Amino acid sequence: MKENLNVKKDYPIADKRPELILTPTGKRIDEITMDQVLAGNVKIDDCRISDQTLEYQAQIAESAGNRQMAANLRRAAELTGFSDERVLEIYGALRPFRSTKEELLGIAEELEANGAVQNAAFVRQAAEVYEKRKKLKGDK
Amino acid sequence: MKRSKRFEILEKRPVNLDGFSEEWAEVGLIAMESEYDPEPGIKLENGLVVEMDGKHREEFDSIDLFIADYGINLAYAETAMKIDTLEIARMLVDVNVSREDILKITTAITPAKITKVMNHLNVVEIMMAQMKMRARRRPSNQAHITNLEDNPALMAADAAEAALRGFSEIETTTAVSRYAPFNALALLVGGLCGKKRILSQCSLEEAMELKMGLKGLTSYAETVSVYGTEAVMTDGDDTPWSKGFLSAVYASRGIKLRFTSGTGAELLMGNTEKKSMLYLEARCLFLTKGCGVQGTQNGSVSCIGIPGAVPGGFRVIAAENLMASMLNLEVASGNDQTFTHSDMRRMSKLFMQFLPGTDFITSGFSAMPNFDDMFAGSNTDCDDYDDWYILQRDMRVDGGILPITEEAAIRIRNKAATALQAVFQHFDLPEITDAEVEAATYAYSSYDMPKRNMVEDLKSAERFLMRYTGFDVAKALWEKGFHDVSENILDMLKQRITGDYLHTAAIFNEEFELESALNDPNLYEGPETGYRISEERWSKMIQKENILGPKDF
Numbered sequence: 113m114k115e116n117l118n119v120k121k122d123y124p125i126a127d128k129r130p131e132l133i134l135t136p137t138g139k140r141i142d143e144i145t146m147d148q149v150l151a152g153n154v155k156i157d158d159c160r161i162s163d164q165t166l167e168y169q170a171q172i173a174e175s176a177g178n179r180q181m182a183a184n185l186r187r188a189a190e191l192t193g194f195s196d197e198r199v200l201e202i203y204g205a206l207r208p209f210r211s212t213k214e215e216l217l218g219i220a221e222e223l224e225a226n227g228a229v230q231n232a233a234f235v236r237q238a239a240e241v242y243e244k245r246k247k248l249k250g251d252k
Numbered sequence: 253m254k255r256s257k258r259f260e261i262l263e264k265r266p267v268n269l270d271g272f273s274e275e276w277a278e279v280g281l282i283a284m285e286s287e288y289d290p291e292p293g294i295k296l297e298n299g300l301v302v303e304m305d306g307k308h309r310e311e312f313d314s315i316d317l318f319i320a321d322y323g324i325n326l327a328y329a330e331t332a333m334k335i336d337t338l339e340i341a342r343m344l345v346d347v348n349v350s351r352e353d354i355l356k357i358t359t360a361i362t363p364a365k366i367t368k369v370m371n372h373l374n375v376v377e378i379m380m381a382q383m384k385m386r387a388r389r390r391p392s393n394q395a396h397i398t399n400l401e402d403n404p405a406l407m408a409a410d411a412a413e414a415a416l417r418g419f420s421e422i423e424t425t426t427a428v429s430r431y432a433p434f435n436a437l438a439l440l441v442g443g444l445c446g447k448k449r450i451l452s453q454c455s456l457e458e459a460m461e462l463k464m465g466l467k468g469l470t471s472y473a474e475t476v477s478v479y480g481t482e483a484v485m486t487d488g489d490d491t492p493w494s495k496g497f498l499s500a501v502y503a504s505r506g507i508k509l510r511f512t513s514g515t516g517a518e519l520l521m522g523n524t525e526k527k528s529m530l531y532l533e534a535r536c537l538f539l540t541k542g543c544g545v546q547g548t549q550n551g552s553v554s555c556i557g558i559p560g561a562v563p564g565g566f567r568v569i570a571a572e573n574l575m576a577s578m579l580n581l582e583v584a585s586g587n588d589q590t591f592t593h594s595d596m597r598r599m600s601k602l603f604m605q606f607l608p609g610t611d612f613i614t615s616g617f618s619a620m621p622n623f624d625d626m627f628a629g630s631n632t633d634c635d636d637y638d639d640w641y642i643l644q645r646d647m648r649v650d651g652g653i654l655p656i657t658e659e660a661a662i663r664i665r666n667k668a669a670t671a672l673q674a675v676f677q678h679f680d681l682p683e684i685t686d687a688e689v690e691a692a693t694y695a696y697s698s699y700d701m702p703k704r705n706m707v708e709d710l711k712s713a714e715r716f717l718m719r720y721t722g723f724d725v726a727k728a729l730w731e732k733g734f735h736d737v738s739e740n741i742l743d744m745l746k747q748r749i750t751g752d753y754l755h756t757a758a759i760f761n762e763e764f765e766l767e768s769a770l771n772d773p774n775l776y777e778g779p780e781t782g783y784r785i786s787e788e789r790w791s792k793m794i795q796k797e798n799i800l801g802p803k804d805f
Contacts, residue, residue, distance in 0.1 A: 119770050119771075123752065123755075123770050123771055124750070124752040124766045124768075124771055125750055125751070125752055126750040126752050126766075127766075133749060133750055135749055141746060141749060141750065144742070144746055144749070145742075146726070146730055146735070146738055146739055146742055149723075149726065149727060149730075149742065150727070150730060155723075156468070156721050156723040156724075159468065159723060159745040159746065159748065159749060160505065160506065160748070160749065161504070161505065161506035161748055161749055161750070161751050162749075165749070165750065165751050166503065166504070166751060168751075169751040169752075169754060169755070172755065172770065173755065176755075176756075176770050177355070177580075178544075178580065178756070179325070180322060180323070180541055180542060180543070180544040181544045181545075181546060181755070181756075182544070183322075183544050184496075184499050184500055184503055184543060184544025184545065185503055185544070185751075185754070187496075187497075187500035187503075187504075187544075188499075188500045188501070188502075188503030188504035189504070190500075190504075191500055191501060191504035192504050194504075196463075196466045196505075199501045199504070200459060200462065200463070200466075200501075202497065203458075203459065203462070203494060203497055203498050203501060204459065206491065206493055206494035206497050207489055207490055207491070207494045208486045208489065208490070208491055208494075231497070231500065234493065234496065234497065235493070235497070237321075237493070238491065238493035238494075241314050241317060241491075241493065242314075242491070242493075245313060245314045245482065247314070247486065247491055
């Protein structure tokens with residue numbers, strides 16, 4: 113059972129609970145130094161946030177009474193595994209008049225298949241709303 | 253008619269060069285209190301909003317629906333909606349009612365209801381409430397860093413000086429959009445030349461702005477716009493869901509984000525649905541809240557000409573800043589565009605945020621002369637620094653920046669331009685000459701800079717963005733001997749691993765420490781509470797070279 117962080121005792125996590133923060137590549141914050149960068153042991157991919165850290169931050173937001181931010185941080189946690197290119201494409205596909213309903217539902221399936229359940233639900237709702245409010249490809 | 257000499261003189265005063273307009277509620281040219289704004293109301297069935305502000309769920313447009321499903325704390329909504337708007341307005345100015353108690357109510361009401369709460373308040377009450385409702389304890393400030401020529405050395409020098417003056421965030425945009433990677437780079441390097449963590453961003457089209465963040469060239473994003481009517485939101489090329497997804501994308505890369513909205517935008521873009529500016533802004537803010545973004549840049553921002561022209565314009569702008577705080581959003585409160593010929597109006601507008609303090613009093617103070625400000629000029633520019641400092645001193649108010657000496661400015665500007673010169677050299681980008689470094693160190697504006705070869709710059713800016721990241725910049729600076737700047741850049745990149753600065757109103761103070769609404773909240777409850785300027789900071793605030801002491805008498 114992972115612990116549940118609280119804003120009063122655990123935030124900022126980097127100061128209060130540094131041991132909890134690991135990069136997606138498994139490194140601790142204090143291992144990211146210029147010495148290690150120059151030695152080639154730290155790469156750009158080591159400077160990313162992990163899904164677990166985002167979950168901890170969601171718990172912090174929740175304990176601070178900000179449930180909307182917690183939800184956003186949890187959607188963000190799901191997106192850490194997607195490439196920069198792919199998230200940019202999905203953002204583009206969600207802009208008005210870019211996608212058919214089927215295309216949006218396809219994206220939702222892809223998200224779900226890769227563990228991004230909340231994002232999938234979010235995109236499915238978008239598909240419904242876009243259909244009703246005429247924001248799909250060809251509606252312009 | 254024989255003319256009165258007094259009236260003839262008055263006619264020529266700067267204020268009479270400004271444009272003013274009557275209210276015209278039918279087209280939405282009205283600040284607040286419009287008869288066309290809906291009556292507040294909410295009806296829930298099985299935890300779902302089936303009616304809101306006079307519309308049934310079937311009639312909801314995409315913004316209504318998003319607000320109803322995400323923006324309001326429904327668990328408390330039915331109770332909060334029953335509280336009289338006048339009672340909520342009075343709680344806002346009552347020092348015996350805590351910010352937290354008010355947030356419980358104001359995050360559980362509807363856009364029409366919060367608009368009606370504002371209608372009860374006069375400007376002094378709005379300021380009083382703003383002082384109490386601001387999210388972070390300490391107010392701060394943000395600077396614009398741009399120039400007409402997109403000159404990178406000058407931009408780096410200006411960024412470094414802004415950091416030295418104490419701005420917590422610096423923001424750039426471009427004169428020529430393909431310069432963006434260099435502008436972001438100049439702020440990254442220049443901004444981090446001193447002993448301070450500073451957040452930087454580059455305002456661009458949404459997808460391009462995101463790309464700068466993903467590449468580690470910027471550390472926050474701000475110009476992510478939302479609008480209060482569906483038609484304008486669509487014209488802005490987004491939907492609540494695309495913006496919501498974008499919010500998650502930024503957070504997934506550990507990058508701070510705030511949205512942007514403001515009164516007058518819908519009118520300027522031609523669709524208000526006959527609603528008042530304030531009501532439409534309330535919708536923007538609930539939408540922002542629903543996306544789970546930590547904050548907003550509002551306060552009319554670049555549309556200030558519109559509310560600025562109608563009766564109650566400054567009041568509505570102060571009210572929209574306050575509404576953001578009432579939704580527990582960080583607010584970067586405008587004061588970032590020229591809108592008047594009158595210095596009296598210019599400063600009076602500013603005081604409504606300067607005196608109570610907001611999370612960012614301006615969301616961009618032009619760190620250059622206004623003609624170099626590519627955000628179309630700001631309400632205050634570098635010529636106003638000393639007025640600003642003296643006003644802080646006159647009123648014992650913290651406007652977020654501190655006086656500096658000329659020597660220190662020259663030193664840091666030179667370091668920034670030299671560091672960027674080294675980075676350009678390392679990546680084989682078009683040379684920044686020694687003459688440019690010298691000019692940037694001592695410049696007033698871009699007119700003092702040697703011309704660069706723009707074609708060459710644009711070609712290599714694109715190449716730079718394709719190949720390199722902020723991480724490579726840190727390495728380059730190390731190899732060129734700028735170890736401290738290199739460490740600072742890596743340190744900023746590390747911030748996105750922890751996610752601590754994703755939270756509401758997060759900035760870094762002069763001691764490299766994080767200050768946000770979570771670890772350093774504004775707990776104002778009347779005199780001797782909330783933010784008080786420390787004696788140490790006060791002693792820095794009152795230093796100026798031309799101040800007389802006992803020795804002078």
